[in-house]
Amino acid sequence: MRLESVRRDAPSLGKAPSWRNRNLPGFFLLGGFCPGASLGPMLTPADARRRWVGLFCLALAFGMLVWGQTVLKDRLEGMSYLLFWGLCFGFTIAAVIVALIDMRTLRRRTREEHRHLLERTLEQVEKDSEKKKRKRPR
Numbered sequence: 001m002r003l004e005s006v007r008r009d010a011p012s013l014g015k016a017p018s019w020r021n022r023n024l025p026g027f028f029l030l031g032g033f034c035p036g037a038s039l040g041p042m043l044t045p046a047d048a049r050r051r052w053v054g055l056f057c058l059a060l061a062f063g064m065l066v067w068g069q070t071v072l073k074d075r076l077e078g079m080s081y082l083l084f085w086g087l088c089f090g091f092t093i094a095a096v097i098v099a100l101i102d103m104r105t106l107r108r109r110t111r112e113e114h115r116h117l118l119e120r121t122l123e124q125v126e127k128d129s130e131k132k133k134r135k136r137p138r
Contacts, residue, residue, distance in 0.1 A: 054098035061091035
């Protein structure tokens, strides 16, 4: 391998990385936008809201888990124990349900976009073949 190709392919150490050269799928998690990204999900406000609700439920469940195992461990007894851990379990299940709904929505949208892309491609192929037929006299 030549030295020039190594220098060209290696990231520069003195410069900050550009947003245009990054592919950050995690950045789109909560409805963010990465300028210059070639491909990225087209999130609607409903998608962002659904993901925020899921994150909220998951954060509450995690916080309750930590508090229940540390600060409140000695204080939770009897009915308060059942209520606290039932609520924690409820928030966990809510986060899972929101994630499943989001997954179903994204699969449906991807399927529709794939179908639309296939239809557009076939229409373009038909137009190109008609143009070639008109250009060739028989």
